[in-house]
Structure formats: structure tokens, C-alpha cells
Amino acid sequence: MKKPKLFDLANYTFIALFSILCILPMLLVLMVSFTDEASIKQFGYQLIPDKLSFDAYKLLLFGNTPLYRSYMISIFITIVGTTAAVLMTGMAGYTLSAKHAKYRNHLAIFFFITMVFNTGLVPWYLINLQLGLKNTIFALIIPSLIFNPFNLFLVRNYMSQIPVSLTEAAKIDGATDFYIAFRIFFPLCMPVLATITLFYGIGYWNNWFNAIMLVDNQQLYPLQYLLFKLNSEINMIQQMQSSGVLSGTGTMPQESVKMATAILTIGPVVLFYPFLQRYFIKGLLIGSVKG
Template structure:
């Protein structure tokens, strides 16, 4: 009994230290985003700033950049794209896990090949433009919409563990594949579906490549691309100031803007994760079939 208490105490201390080690970098990023640029140049990154400043957030939130519109664009493409991608991946995983499907192993090999070989950017761009996606919001959704084969195999392998007796009992009662997929397999596969939802959501939220390749309209810029563009412009102005005598003494908050950008972009993901965390559990199938 005393050994167990000692182990639990040491385990709690270890987890606390690991949690602090994970929290400190995030806290440092937050504090630097509120630090005056001149103080950063003098002292570097500090957990407690020498001089507080809201210049970075004023530039991002109150400047001429359409940040709020880009936020809405990112939210729309993340929600819509993730929902459709999870649906497609779930249905494909159910199909490949069905024992009555002929050539399911051949289809699995076909999807596996796409994980190993990549066709490149040129075919991707030609197909995207050929579908008329350029300068539309679908250009930010459809090119990333086709399910990731890795996520597909995660779902398929999880669904293959579901007892076949559930499927057989449902078919005896006259249920079709749609009923079995949405009323039996999907509810029992919530942990893996929540996992790929997080994967797809992060992928859509952080995606800026589609905007570079397929979008020229500023009204359709997602958040990541807009902030990337803003940081590039600040870096360009700083480079011009250092190489040319422009008579400008203002100090642009380049470092604090980078940190503020990180805070603004990771916020929704940090808030989104707790809603999925409850599904990361084991033993969901216990008792689903009575022997």
C-alpha cells in the first residue's frame, strides 16, 4: 500500500513537471506577443516583458488587413471540409471493412499505392483548374477533400474489430448498408472518427498552399495565408529599411507579430480539442455483443 502511494506521488510529480515543460513555451509565445519590439531587440524573449505593448495585436486586428473576413473563411472551409472528408472516409472505411465486399483487398492496395507514390503539383493544379475551382471558395475545400489514405486505413482497421454478429443481426432484421453504417458502425467508431476529425480539422485550418495556387481574390484569403502574407510584407519592409536610407525611424513589431500570429491561429484548435477528447476512450465495444 505504501509502495502504491509512493508511486502515485512520484507519478503526479512527473506529470506535473511534464505539463509545465509543455506549458512554458506556450506561455513564452503569449508574453512575447505582448512585448514591445524594442524590448525584444534588447533583451530577446522573456517570460515577463520589460515593456508591454499591444502593437502586434493592433496591427493584426485593427489594421487594414481583412483579418475577420479571413477568420470566417478559415472557419467555413474547416467545418465544411472536415465534415465532408470525415463522411467520405467513414463510408470508405466501412466499405473496405465489410466481409461481403468482393475485391476489398485489391481496393485497399489501390489506396495504399497513393500513400507511396505522389503524382506531383502539375497534375494536381491542372485538375483543380480544369474543374473550375480557381478563385472560388471550393478551391480551398475540394483539393484537400479527398480522404487521406492513412486516415482511411485507421478507420478500416478499427471497423474490422466490430463483431460481425452485429452486422448479421441487422441484416436479418432487414437493415441495409446505409442503416448499418450510420446506426451501428459510426456510433461504435466514434473514437477513430473523432481522431480523423481532429486530423482533417488541423489540416484544413493550417492550409495555405491552396490559396497560393488557386486564389487571387483577397476576399477569399484564409487566415493562414493572410498572416503569412502579412509577415512576408513586414520582413520585406524591414529588409528595405536595413539596406536603404528611407528616413523611417519606426520599428515594426516583426517578432511580436509572429508570436501574435501563432496565438491567433492556434486558438480555435486549442478550444476545439476538448470537445473531441472525451471520445478518445477504450472499451467502447465492451458489452455491445452478448455472448
């Protein structure tokens, strides 16, 4: 039975209004990043700027900041770290879901304990020092590489739903666990693998804590940490100017820089998500046909 047109119209109206409410904050951030700093102080945040200014982007993109190098570092660690983490989590999830794997329940309990208890910051730091990760590119990858237990159980539970008959049939044909995992389980688990890829990718892209703790070399600063330091320096200059300690340096675009920083940092994630969403839908179709 066809739904009433009035009901469809109400649905479309609600979705349109909800979409506008979701877009407005992002649009506001974008417009404030192009607003003159004096105008922001006088009129506050505006969707239609009283006076346009590109000072924030000039400072970030053309100032004396290694922004492009930090961008490349963040892209590199996000791609390498996410790929390795998803691969590790997928293989561990297959092991814990395999009925023939010995002690898989004991291993599951071991991983579950790590979700409840944390060793703390000092042992984490000392272990990284012992591994020789200080001031290396691996300091931005390996400490976050060990799979998240939540993601592990997410993958394990999804793989547990795959019929055992597929594994048994493959083993009769002489397939190894490696072949079964990569040629049967992983294609069927594309939806959950795409989900944890998004989790790991955003985690690596937004990670600045590892840089604070393990990196002193400015050549290895990721984007998030570089922009964090830049905003801290701008805030310090503003405080010195307001207190009279520093003068004659002009007005620093503090608020617009914050918004421009947000635009620059979320840009790659916003561009990446539609492709991942398509991949997610493709994985659903594959699972529905072959499952």
C-alpha cells in the same frame, strides 16, 4: 494492493514538472506577443516582459487587414471540409471492412498505391483548373477533401474488429448497408472517427498551400495565408528600413507580430481540442458497452 504513497508522490511530481515544461513554450510565445519590439531586440525573449506593448495585436486586429473575414473563411472551410472528409473516409472504411463487399481487397491495394506514389504538382494543378476551382471557395475545400489513405486504413482496421455477427443480425432484420454503417458501425467507431476528425480539422485549419496555388482573390484568403502574406510584407519593410531604402515609417513589430500570429492561429484549435477529447472518451465508453 494499494500503491505506496511515495510512488504516487513521485508520479505526481513528474507529471507536474512535465506539464510545466510543455506549458512554458506556449507561455513564452504569449508573453513575447505582448512585448515591445525594442525590448525584444535589446533583451531577447522574456517570460516577464521589460515593457508591455499591444502593437502586434493592434496591427493584426485593427490594422488595414481583412482578418475577420479570413477567420470566417478558415472556420467555414474547416467545418465543411472536415465534416465531408470524415464522412467520406468513414463510408470508404466501412466498404473496405465489409466481408460481403466485392473487390474490397483490390480497392485497398489501389488506395495503398496512392500512399507510395504521387502524381506530382503539375497534374494536381491542371486537374483543379479543369474542375473550375480557380478563385472559388471550393478551391480551399475540394483539393484536400479526398480522404487520406492513412486515415482510411486506420478506420478500416478499426471497423474490421467489429464482430461480423452484428452485421449479420442487422441484415436478418432487413437493415441496409447504409443503415448498418450509420447506426451500428459509426457509433461504435467514435474513437477512431474522433481521431481522424482532429487530423482533418488541423489540416484544413493550417492549410495555406491551396490558397497560394488556386486563389488570387483577396476576398477568399484563409487566415493562414493572410497572416503568411502579412509577415512577409513586414519582413520586407524591415529589410528595406535596415538597408536605408525606406525610412520614416517607424519600427514595425516584427517579432511580436510573429508570436501574435501564432496565438491567433492556434487559439481555435486549443479551444476545440478539449471538446473533441471528451467526445473521444465518450466514443470509447460506447464501444466498450456495445462491442
